[in-house]
Amino acid sequence: MIFTPASKPLHGTINVPGDKSISHRAVMIGSLAEGDTEISHFLPGADCLSTIECFRKMGIQIELTENNTHVLVHGRGLHGLSAPDSVLDCGNSGTTTRLISGILAGQKFSSSLTGDESIQKRPMNRIILPLSEMGAEIRSENENGCVPLQISPSHLKGICYQSPVASAQVKSCVLLAGMYAEGKTSVTEPALSRNHTELMLRGFGAEVTSEGTTATITPEPVLHGRKLTVPGDISSAAYFLCAGLMVPDSEVLLKHVGTNPTRDGILRVIQDMGGSVTYRRLLSDAGEPTADLEVRYSRLHGTVIEGSLIPILIDELPIIAVLAATAEGDTVIRDAQELRYKESDRLALIAENLEAMGISVDPTEDGMVIHGRRNLYGGTPAAEGKPLHGAVIDSHKDHRLAMSFAIAALAADGETEIRDAECVNISYPDFYRDLQSLSE
Ligand SMILES: O=C(O)C1=C[C@@H](OP(=O)(O)O)[C@@H](O)[C@H](O)C1
Numbered sequence: 001m002i003f004t005p006a007s008k009p010l011h012g013t014i015n016v017p018g019d020k021s022i023s024h025r026a027v028m029i030g031s032l033a034e035g036d037t038e039i040s041h042f043l044p045g046a047d048c049l050s051t052i053e054c055f056r057k058m059g060i061q062i063e064l065t066e067n068n069t070h071v072l073v074h075g076r077g078l079h080g081l082s083a084p085d086s087v088l089d090c091g092n093s094g095t096t097t098r099l100i101s102g103i104l105a106g107q108k109f110s111s112s113l114t115g116d117e118s119i120q121k122r123p124m125n126r127i128i129l130p131l132s133e134m135g136a137e138i139r140s141e142n143e144n145g146c147v148p149l150q151i152s153p154s155h156l157k158g159i160c161y162q163s164p165v166a167s168a169q170v171k172s173c174v175l176l177a178g179m180y181a182e183g184k185t186s187v188t189e190p191a192l193s194r195n196h197t198e199l200m201l202r203g204f205g206a207e208v209t210s211e212g213t214t215a216t217i218t219p220e221p222v223l224h225g226r227k228l229t230v231p232g233d234i235s236s237a238a239y240f241l242c243a244g245l246m247v248p249d250s251e252v253l254l255k256h257v258g259t260n261p262t263r264d265g266i267l268r269v270i271q272d273m274g275g276s277v278t279y280r281r282l283l284s285d286a287g288e289p290t291a292d293l294e295v296r297y298s299r300l301h302g303t304v305i306e307g308s309l310i311p312i313l314i315d316e317l318p319i320i321a322v323l324a325a326t327a328e329g330d331t332v333i334r335d336a337q338e339l340r341y342k343e344s345d346r347l348a349l350i351a352e353n354l355e356a357m358g359i360s361v362d363p364t365e366d367g368m369v370i371h372g373r374r375n376l377y378g379g380t381p382a383a384e385g386k387p388l389h390g391a392v393i394d395s396h397k398d399h400r401l402a403m404s405f406a407i408a409a410l411a412a413d414g415e416t417e418i419r420d421a422e423c424v425n426i427s428y429p430d431f432y433r434d435l436q437s438l439s440e
């Protein structure tokens with residue numbers, strides 16, 4: 001797909017699609033609840049649809065309406081899943097694979113799960129190890145620490161797990177398995193990752209406590225089906241936040257964005273870089289805060305992004321790197337080695353693609369230094385003086401790279417071609433339509 005530079009300021013309002021993490025969890029926890037769960041503003045991305053298909057295969061009736069953004073889950077209780085008659089396909093979704101494994105470890109039936117080419121390369125030992133410690137029978141079929149995974153019934157016992165990584169998927173997997181264990185289960189992480197599982201389990205009636213970076217669950221909760229509205233995904237809003245900041249004289253309003261403090265690292269970084277974002281209409285539902293975010297073009301400078309900030313902006317690092325490329329001075333990213341284990345090696349591909357667009361980048365083992373070119377950006381959206389060069393970008397079918405470089409193309413001095421651009425379907429099916437709407 002071909003992208004052209006912005007020829008005028010971006011203006012408009014985006015109804016940000018539902019949060020991917022929360023959409024997955026609503027289907028999973030709703031399936032294990034007693035009675036119906038009605039989910040509004042569900043994200044109809046391919047990843048969340050994979051989660052729905054997996055639960056349908058285990059006997060849960062799930063109805064989709066309103067262009068798949070309204071979901072009715074007929075929950076069957078904590079022990080109401082039935083044995084799937086074929087392998088569970090998690091598609092491209094790490095969240096589906098890791099969270100569902102925790103649930104499957106507690107079932108009285110055997111199951112196997114797999115996913116696409118990218119999922120087959122992603123590390124699963126990070127969940128196999130703690131689940132095995134709980135007594136689960138889980139193994140990687142090819143003994144390479146990846147899917148396909150085989151899970152057989154077993155007796156689980158609660159553990160206190162010290163996770164070596166700040167990963168919400170690992171934490172959630174262990175907590176979900178903890179619902180079926182004997183005794184309490186707790187997970188301590190090196191830094192706090194997104195806490196949607198803890199908040200949602202609590203909202204459905206489970207006893208889950210959080211103290212610092214430790215979350216603890218009491219087993220055998222009775223979960224009650226409920227109505228919930230999924231906040232807009234800050235990871236999707238991120239592309240338009242950055243576009244609005246980058247293109248001179250732009251002003252964009254992003255509606256009903258989730259601003260949970262375990263997800264809002266990008267807003268902290270933008271503030272640190274000198275960006276203007278105004279919060280309006282602040283609301284909160286079951287512990288999940290939301291706001292309308294108004295973003296304006298700003299003259300940005302480089303910053304340092306490291307430590308406990310990393311897990312709270314992990315999926316936004318590709319677009320933050322693009323933003324940094326258009327800022328004045330250097331931006332340093334450290335402690336982000338986790339980015340190598342996503343849908344692609346995002347650290348390598350961010351650096352490679354920014355360089356293809358004329359930005360000088362010094363890659364490191366756990367991050368990079370980006371030498372921003374803001375000083376070359378003349379302060380008008382005209383093609384002359386743009387900080388980046390148009391280039392051919394290989395997304396490696398990674399949705400976050402495709403979207404990040406579609407935004408980079410706005411600040412480039414010629415056409416940019418993005419390969420496999422349709423992969424945005426994973427987390428933001430209407431991304432290109434929404435992007436286009438800001439230039440009309
Ligand atoms: O729990 C979740 O919903 C997610 C956790 C993060 O992964 P890790 O747990 O691997 O950090 C994130 O990158 C992913 O997009 C969604």
Ligand SMILES: C=C(OP(=O)(O)O)C(=O)O
Pocket residue numbers: 047092093094095096315342343400427
């Ligand atoms: C890493 C991501 O998702 P997942 O781990 O669920 O595949 C992502 O959406 O950027």
